[in-house]
Amino acid sequence: MTKIAIAELESHIDETVTIGGWVDVRRDHGKLIFMDIRDGRGYVQSVVLPEHAEALEVATTLRSEDVVLIEGKVNKRPERMIKEGQQNGTIELEVLGIEILSKAQELPFDHDADLNLETLLDFRPLTLRRKEIRDIFTLQATIVQAYRWSLIQQGFMEFQAPALVGGDAEGGAEAFKVEYYKDRTAFLATSPQLYKEIMVGAFEKVFTIAKIFRGEKSATTRHLSEITQMDFELGFVKDHTDVMKVLEQVIRDVSKAVTEQHQDIFERFKTTAPAIPEQPFPVYTLAEAQEILSKEFGLTDAIGEPDMEPEHERKICEWALKEHGSDFVFITHFPTAKRGFYTHEDPENPELSYSFDLIHRGLEINSGARRLDNYDKLVAKLESKGLDPKKFHFYLQAFKFGIPPHGGCSTGLERITARMLDLKNVKEATAFPRDINRIDSLLSKEEKSTEAGKGSETEA
Amino acid sequence: MTKIAIAELESHIDETVTIGGWVDVRRDHGKLIFMDIRDGRGYVQSVVLPEHAEALEVATTLRSEDVVLIEGKVNKRPERMIKEGQQNGTIELEVLGIEILSKAQELPFDHDADLNLETLLDFRPLTLRRKEIRDIFTLQATIVQAYRWSLIQQGFMEFQAPALVGGDAEGGAEAFKVEYYKDRTAFLATSPQLYKEIMVGAFEKVFTIAKIFRGEKSATTRHLSEITQMDFELGFVKDHTDVMKVLEQVIRDVSKAVTEQHQDIFERFKTTAPAIPEQPFPVYTLAEAQEILSKEFGLTDAIGEPDMEPEHERKICEWALKEHGSDFVFITHFPTAKRGFYTHEDPENPELSYSFDLIHRGLEINSGARRLDNYDKLVAKLESKGLDPKKFHFYLQAFKFGIPPHGGCSTGLERITARMLDLKNVKEATAFPRDINRIDSLLSKEEKSTEAGKGSETEA
Numbered sequence: 074m075t076k077i078a079i080a081e082l083e084s085h086i087d088e089t090v091t092i093g094g095w096v097d098v099r100r101d102h103g104k105l106i107f108m109d110i111r112d113g114r115g116y117v118q119s120v121v122l123p124e125h126a127e128a129l130e131v132a133t134t135l136r137s138e139d140v141v142l143i144e145g146k147v148n149k150r151p152e153r154m155i156k157e158g159q160q161n162g163t164i165e166l167e168v169l170g171i172e173i174l175s176k177a178q179e180l181p182f183d184h185d186a187d188l189n190l191e192t193l194l195d196f197r198p199l200t201l202r203r204k205e206i207r208d209i210f211t212l213q214a215t216i217v218q219a220y221r222w223s224l225i226q227q228g229f230m231e232f233q234a235p236a237l238v239g240g241d242a243e244g245g246a247e248a249f250k251v252e253y254y255k256d257r258t259a260f261l262a263t264s265p266q267l268y269k270e271i272m273v274g275a276f277e278k279v280f281t282i283a284k285i286f287r288g289e290k291s292a293t294t295r296h297l298s299e300i301t302q303m304d305f306e307l308g309f310v311k312d313h314t315d316v317m318k319v320l321e322q323v324i325r326d327v328s329k330a331v332t333e334q335h336q337d338i339f340e341r342f343k344t345t346a347p348a349i350p351e352q353p354f355p356v357y358t359l360a361e362a363q364e365i366l367s368k369e370f371g372l373t374d375a376i377g378e379p380d381m382e383p384e385h386e387r388k389i390c391e392w393a394l395k396e397h398g399s400d401f402v403f404i405t406h407f408p409t410a411k412r413g414f415y416t417h418e419d420p421e422n423p424e425l426s427y428s429f430d431l432i433h434r435g436l437e438i439n440s441g442a443r444r445l446d447n448y449d450k451l452v453a454k455l456e457s458k459g460l461d462p463k464k465f466h467f468y469l470q471a472f473k474f475g476i477p478p479h480g481g482c483s484t485g486l487e488r489i490t491a492r493m494l495d496l497k498n499v500k501e502a503t504a505f506p507r508d509i510n511r512i513d514s515l516l517s518k519e520e521k522s523t524e525a526g527k528g529s530e531t532e533a
Numbered sequence: 534m535t536k537i538a539i540a541e542l543e544s545h546i547d548e549t550v551t552i553g554g555w556v557d558v559r560r561d562h563g564k565l566i567f568m569d570i571r572d573g574r575g576y577v578q579s580v581v582l583p584e585h586a587e588a589l590e591v592a593t594t595l596r597s598e599d600v601v602l603i604e605g606k607v608n609k610r611p612e613r614m615i616k617e618g619q620q621n622g623t624i625e626l627e628v629l630g631i632e633i634l635s636k637a638q639e640l641p642f643d644h645d646a647d648l649n650l651e652t653l654l655d656f657r658p659l660t661l662r663r664k665e666i667r668d669i670f671t672l673q674a675t676i677v678q679a680y681r682w683s684l685i686q687q688g689f690m691e692f693q694a695p696a697l698v699g700g701d702a703e704g705g706a707e708a709f710k711v712e713y714y715k716d717r718t719a720f721l722a723t724s725p726q727l728y729k730e731i732m733v734g735a736f737e738k739v740f741t742i743a744k745i746f747r748g749e750k751s752a753t754t755r756h757l758s759e760i761t762q763m764d765f766e767l768g769f770v771k772d773h774t775d776v777m778k779v780l781e782q783v784i785r786d787v788s789k790a791v792t793e794q795h796q797d798i799f800e801r802f803k804t805t806a807p808a809i810p811e812q813p814f815p816v817y818t819l820a821e822a823q824e825i826l827s828k829e830f831g832l833t834d835a836i837g838e839p840d841m842e843p844e845h846e847r848k849i850c851e852w853a854l855k856e857h858g859s860d861f862v863f864i865t866h867f868p869t870a871k872r873g874f875y876t877h878e879d880p881e882n883p884e885l886s887y888s889f890d891l892i893h894r895g896l897e898i899n900s901g902a903r904r905l906d907n908y909d910k911l912v913a914k915l916e917s918k919g920l921d922p923k924k925f926h927f928y929l930q931a932f933k934f935g936i937p938p939h940g941g942c943s944t945g946l947e948r949i950t951a952r953m954l955d956l957k958n959v960k961e962a963t964a965f966p967r968d969i970n971r972i973d974s975l976l977s978k979e980e981k982s983t984e985a986g987k988g989s990e991t992e993a
Binding site (some may be wrong): 076078094095096112114138139140142156158174175176177178180192196197198199201202205206210211213214217218221225228230232233234235236237238239245250251252253254257259261268271272274275276277278282284286289298299301308309440446448449465466467468470471473474475476477478486504505507509512515516521 | 640712735932
């Protein structure tokens with residue numbers, strides 16, 4: 074099946090070509106039929122003229138989402154009909170012949186129907202075909218590639234962190250339990266943290282794109298059960314600022330890639346590519362940020378809190394954009410007690426930690442820190458948190474046998490995608506989101522009660 | 534902490550520099566101490582001379598895996614002392630000062646001790662630091678990057694396939710069950726197949742690097758519970774050969790990358806980079822391959838079998854290398870009944886399918902096919918396999934609403950890594966392998982019986 078990509082049609086003017094794709098829209102204009110045809114990367118307007126009677130006859134039977142092969146002639150549009158800045162805006166495809174490869178059933182709604190998120194997700198295999206939803210995942214693919222590319226350029230090595238783990242490392246109640254070979258129990262990883270640290274012991278600078286799983290009981294616009302984390306960790310840092318430097322370079326590289334490649338997407342989403350300052354990203358300690366929130370926005374209740382509320386994250390981003398021309402702002406020095414057990418305290422003020430969040434357009438998209446690296450301190454810390462060091466004996470080997478001062482951080486792929494496009498809910502930035510109510514389809518009430526009553530036999 | 538990478542030392546001859554790393558080996562030679570120092574990517578031999586008394590005093594206290602910062606002078610070696618083809622073989626670092634960042638406890642064994650796989654895995658955080666094990670994961674990182682790069686060059690878009698799924702899609706008994714929010718059940722994905730097909734409906738050519746999970750009851754040298762699959766799928770294929778063309782290009786690109794970057798690794802593993810023929814990879818139908826096995830190797834029992842035994846895979850690879858100079862060989866047309874329900878039959882002989890395996894140095898590393906694309910046929914096929922189409926209603930939308938003829942395949946990252954380096958067991962090519970007996974540490978018998986007796990409370 075020799076077909077050319079629709080995105081390449083403009084370099085075939087006056088040629089007869091074959092394209093393959095989906096009928097995006099069909100419009101009957103009396104004796105003419107116009108069809109927008111879509112393939113993996115392209116859109117083109119085609120026209121079926123009365124003189125091609127056979128093609129016209131087929132065209133009248135077509136509906137949206139039918140898959141066709143079209144033989145057609147690439148005609149230059151008259152000057153006044155050119156659609157500036159649009160893919161294939163300078164041409165139109167004159168249809169000479171149509172072969173139907175797959176007939177679609179009648180769609181439950183048009184591609185431009187205004188749907189709520191629940192319906193968008195119920196019909197995901199269909200709604201993924203909408204232009205604005207294809208845009209989201211096209212941008213997301215660029216983000217993840219640029220993220221990796223930047224880390225590789227900075228000397229990091231990729232590794233595969235495990236999803237199945239033996240214990241709930243952080244002792245939280247959020248880890249999902251797995252029935253492992255019937256009579257054993259495993260858990261799903263809530264973070265690749267411990268494995269990153271082990272890998273630093275061997276490779277110094279490592280990254281992983283890892284799935285993590287969190288049994289968040291609350292259905293919010295910022296939480297998912299299954300998350301794609303872009304994690305890195307490096308040795309020989311003096312403190313968290315060395316981690317922030319690497320991350321800032323990554324974010325600059327990612328922003329450059331999306332700015333260069335996806336202006337059209339940002340326009341369709343009525344937003345812009347991220348604002349990146351010439352100066353380094355603004356950095357505030359949590360206390361400094363709270364001071365700003367209080368003084369500039371009257372949010373006096375922010376003062377002294379151990380973390381930032383969503384409203385605080387939004388306001389500090391407003392401030393960073395206004396004062397520094399930056400869509401990214403670092404907040405540092407969160408209370409040691411509020412971060413993971415592996416977080417390094419600030420030696421000058423052990424109540425606070427060498428930790429940071431990166432906030433983008435009102436949402437924390439990354440969290441990082443320098444980590445503890447002293448074996449004895451780490452064991453003492455585990456004990457003080459009520460965790461049993463014996464359960465960490467595998468991990469603790471990395472510390473027993475020499476590990477440099479190190480740190481790292483983790484970016485949520487769905488969160489950064491959602492904020493770049495100003496999406497209301499991270500689920501919109503997840504091709505197949507899982508939450509307390511949904512795995513592909515809504516989890517039914519009936520199933521829920523059956524399950525609770527008789528164990529775990531249902532597969533649906 | 535301004536340190537330079539050890540791999541860059543040769544461009545700093547006669548300069549005084551600071552490096553950071555691990556003491557790989559220390560050798561006392563009377564009044565001199567030699568130390569091999571290792572960082573993320575490099576090794577260098579350093580020497581502590583008597584005239585640097587303070588450094589010498591520190592050096593006498595050092596043991597393997599201590600982490601140090603070393604100030605030193607980069608000296609060119611005399612001509613006769615140059616180690617040809619070795620990183621930093623032209624220089625030696627004269628140690629001027631040593632700062633200890635992390636003391637290692639005494640190692641349970643030397644880095645060059647001959648250990649069995651169980652011990653290598655029990656002490657993974659330590660044994661990952663061995664040169665030959667670092668080699669494995671360095672090569673693996675190159676494989677996965679080259680694989681992705683090739684697919685991106687060929688117009689494929691990356692997406693994130695889910696690990697948590699609502700049902701065991703293929704109806705096998707191998708899927709692990711997850712306790713999902715206490716009263717619901719989810720499963721771990723055994724394949725991203727259905728999601729790839731959904732994505733083809735939207736993006737035409739897609740790939741994903743996805744974790745899959747299989748409750749393999751047998752502990753073999755080729756099976757793992759958690760596997761990294763490199764999967765792609767594309768629309769508008771005529772049959773499986775269009776998929777094979779894309780895959781062959783990917784494998785050529787991967788082989789080129791490892792050949793160019795890792796000759797030293799292949800040498801250390803006493804093997805070579807994969808042999809790639811100038812001609813296309815050899816392709817045999819299963820029947821043709823069995824004919825060769827019978828005629829050339831006396832394996833008459835191969836004839837008529839529905840699949841290939843490990844011994845058959847090894848022999849057909851011997852043949853392909855001898856006759857075609859290829860370390861890769863395609864086997865096609867497996868019985869339809871033996872492949873996934875979504876596999877397209879060969880219309881000229883529906884007992885056989887448009888399927889293929891790619892075998893590399895005696896092991897199947899990839900499996901692929903053209904898929905069914907007709908909605909009614911797919912539903913009928915599900916029913917004939919005893920599967921309930923209702924449980925597939927989400928997935929089936931992709932077929933209801935127009936999907937082109939399509940196909941794809943899946944490469945096991947651990948398998949291709951293991952075969953390239955001639956490793957006996959795929960676990961050696963997995964940083965943190967999981968199997969029926971192990972998640973990081975061995976799962977204890979005691980735990981097993983406790984678990985079976987009282988439910989699932991133990992976390993260790």
